Amino acid sequence: MGRVNFFPAARENRGIASESILRLTFALSSLGRFYADHMDPRIYYFLHVFSIILLTGFTFAIAASPQKGKKKFMAIITGILSLVALVAGAGLMSKMHNNNWGQGWVIIKILAWLFVSGLGGMAYKKSKSFVQTGLIVAVGVAVYMVYFRPF
Ligand code: HEM
Numbered sequence: 001m002g003r004v005n006f007f008p009a010a011r012e013n014r015g016i017a018s019e020s021i022l023r024l025t026f027a028l029s030s031l032g033r034f035y036a037d038h039m040d041p042r043i044y045y046f047l048h049v050f051s052i053i054l055l056t057g058f059t060f061a062i063a064a065s066p067q068k069g070k071k072k073f074m075a076i077i078t079g080i081l082s083l084v085a086l087v088a089g090a091g092l093m094s095k096m097h098n099n100n101w102g103q104g105w106v107i108i109k110i111l112a113w114l115f116v117s118g119l120g121g122m123a124y125k126k127s128k129s130f131v132q133t134g135l136i137v138a139v140g141v142a143v144y145m146v147y148f149r150p151f
Pocket of ligand 1: 048049086092110139146
């Protein structure tokens with residue numbers, strides 16, 4: 001019994017370096033797959049809700065006093081929180097909804113997330129009340145969608 005050749009194309013003509021890189025990529029993606037398959041969905045729930053709560057809080061804070069000196073820090077922190085919320089949301093889609101992204105409530109949540117993620121930057125240009133109202137409406141709509149799922 002010989003070793004399984006996963007990458008015949010690499011073996012043909014590209015030499016040992018590209019084959020090793022392909023094997024390493026394959027091993028790392030298998031490891032990622034293993035962790036994703038065995039991940040407790042509660043970790044995704046926690047990360048999703050935790051990061052959305054903090055993203056909303058930070059964005060309210062920017063709206064309350066948009067300081068130029070803190071702009072970069074705020075952009076980094078809200079950017080990371082927004083990314084974590086999305087990735088955890090995607091994890092939940094895979095664990096709880098069979099990756100069925102076409103449902104109305106999911107599409108509306110993505111639009112709400114996009115808008116909430118943009119509000120931090122807008123807070124330096126637009127009025128306080130625009131950002132505050134935007135947050136209340138968008139977060140309200142997203143939470144309504146997940147619990148009532150009207151479509
Ligand atoms: C402003 C944006 C968002 C807010 C405020 C929000 C809020 C929430 C809340 C409160 C939950 C319920 C947790 C629970 O009680 O079980 C939840 C669950 C969920 N969210 Fe989000 N979310 C947002 C964006 C997103 C996005 C962009 C996605 C898609 C990638 C997403 C996908 C999900 C999924 C799949 C669940 C689990 C639903 C289930 O339990 O069946 N969310 N979200």
